[in-house]
Amino acid sequence: MTLAARVLCRVVDNFGDAGVCWRFVRQLAREHGWRMRLTIDRPDLLERLGAQPEADAGRGAIVVEHWAGDAATRPHDEDILVSAFGAEPPPGLRAALAGAPRRPLWVQLEYLSAEEWVSSHHGLRSKKPRDGAVEHFYYPGFDARSGGLLREAGLFAARDAFVTGGARRAWLATRGIAPDPEERIATLFCYPQAPVVCWFRLLRTGPTRWRVLVPEGVADAALARHFGRAPAVGQVLHDAMLTVQRVPFLSQDEYDRLLWSADLNLVRGEDSWVRAQWAARPFLWQPYRQEEGVHLRKLRAFLHRLQGCGEIDAAMLAWSGEGDWECAWRAFDAQFDGLGPDFERWSAALGGQQDLCTRFAEFCIERL
Numbered sequence: 001m002t003l004a005a006r007v008l009c010r011v012v013d014n015f016g017d018a019g020v021c022w023r024f025v026r027q028l029a030r031e032h033g034w035r036m037r038l039t040i041d042r043p044d045l046l047e048r049l050g051a052q053p054e055a056d057a058g059r060g061a062i063v064v065e066h067w068a069g070d071a072a073t074r075p076h077d078e079d080i081l082v083s084a085f086g087a088e089p090p091p092g093l094r095a096a097l098a099g100a101p102r103r104p105l106w107v108q109l110e111y112l113s114a115e116e117w118v119s120s121h122h123g124l125r126s127k128k129p130r131d132g133a134v135e136h137f138y139y140p141g142f143d144a145r146s147g148g149l150l151r152e153a154g155l156f157a158a159r160d161a162f163v164t165g166g167a168r169r170a171w172l173a174t175r176g177i178a179p180d181p182e183e184r185i186a187t188l189f190c191y192p193q194a195p196v197v198c199w200f201r202l203l204r205t206g207p208t209r210w211r212v213l214v215p216e217g218v219a220d221a222a223l224a225r226h227f228g229r230a231p232a233v234g235q236v237l238h239d240a241m242l243t244v245q246r247v248p249f250l251s252q253d254e255y256d257r258l259l260w261s262a263d264l265n266l267v268r269g270e271d272s273w274v275r276a277q278w279a280a281r282p283f284l285w286q287p288y289r290q291e292e293g294v295h296l297r298k299l300r301a302f303l304h305r306l307q308g309c310g311e312i313d314a315a316m317l318a319w320s321g322e323g324d325w326e327c328a329w330r331a332f333d334a335q336f337d338g339l340g341p342d343f344e345r346w347s348a349a350l351g352g353q354q355d356l357c358t359r360f361a362e363f364c365i366e367r368l
């Protein structure tokens with residue numbers, strides 16, 4: 001069924017809100033043929049993520065609209081209105097949800113969490129006592145009873161062709177990344193609280209040579225502390241067993257290739273975390289920091305599902321501030337060669353589930 005949907009996105013911080021909304025809109029247009037309108041207060045972020053609304057829409061359509069002033073107050077012909085991450089519809093749209101003759105299905109798209117409660121909350125609905133508007137709660141998640149995870153059709157095939165053919169080395173070369181054969185590659189996308197300075201110190205005297213690829217704008221303070229300066233894009237800095245290379249902030253599709261090219265990915269937040277899981281390689285996730293250690297609860301819930309070895313648990317916890325990073329890294333590094341299968345199994349098992357957009361389309365069609 002060809003449907004029209006509008007997604008409201010107010011960016012709280014960073015890239016994740018825009019990143020998730022863009023992926024969601026693109027896939028519903030491209031794979032389900034929906035007509036999508038993304039109303040967002042920071043359209044500039046979409047450009048940084050490589051979004052091309054017209055070219056990316058496939059058999060559907062995508063309009064990006066700047067959410068400024070009254071721009072979003074007018075209802076269009078949407079069948080579905082998605083409030084992403086709590087974005088409150090402006091008054092004009094809100095009124096249409098309450099009383100219009102043909103009111104859109106109102107869906108709250110929530111943040112991803114691996115916590116157990118997610119599946120029992122997914123799909124709940126609530127009526128606003130003031131005007132009778134009905135909101136439906138859509139929770140992304142890791143099991144069949146949740147809203148699932150964003151994953152484009154053909155992603156695994158594209159990844160496998162990239163990794164098994166010669167494309168990986170060629171792609172790295174076009175990016176000016178030429179690792180030595182015995183060097184391991186890590187990508188680093190983290191929040192400022194991560195123990196990066198301590199990690200660099202361990203890597204410089206560690207048993208293995210690591211090349212750490214750091215996107216523009218990431219870990220600047222730690223780089224300055226270790227090397228005396230944050231390198232410019234393309235620059236390579238050496239310190240004993242450690243090499244650091246600054247890479248540009250890539251488009252989302254190119255960032256996938258970066259993750260597929262690495263031996264280890266350090267990721268954060270929501271969307272890069274999911275992409276690292278699709279890369280099927282070892283990763284360490286740093287959740288977005290929240291009050292009262294809520295992020296650690298989310299991390300533990302994820303580790304409980306992942307069922308990896310103790311070294312993986314200890315390293316992820318310590319990277320997020322719980323435990324001794326030095327000990328945890330040494331143990332993780334010592335086991336590194338044996339860690340791949342845990343992550344491959346996890347990625348394949350999750351990939352066997354239906355993706356978020358397919359579930360979302362069914363969810364809406366059932367309720368319209």
Ligand code: TRH
Binds near residue numbers: 019048268
């Ligand atoms: O940018 P983030 O820290 O976003 C966070 C989270 O979404 C968090 O849940 C939210 O509450 C908070 O913001 C406000 O991390 P995240 O989610 O990984 O988003 C980063 C996006 O940037 C993702 O779509 C991947 C993309 N990206 C690129 O496209 N190219 C790059 O080079 C890099 C490093 C990232």
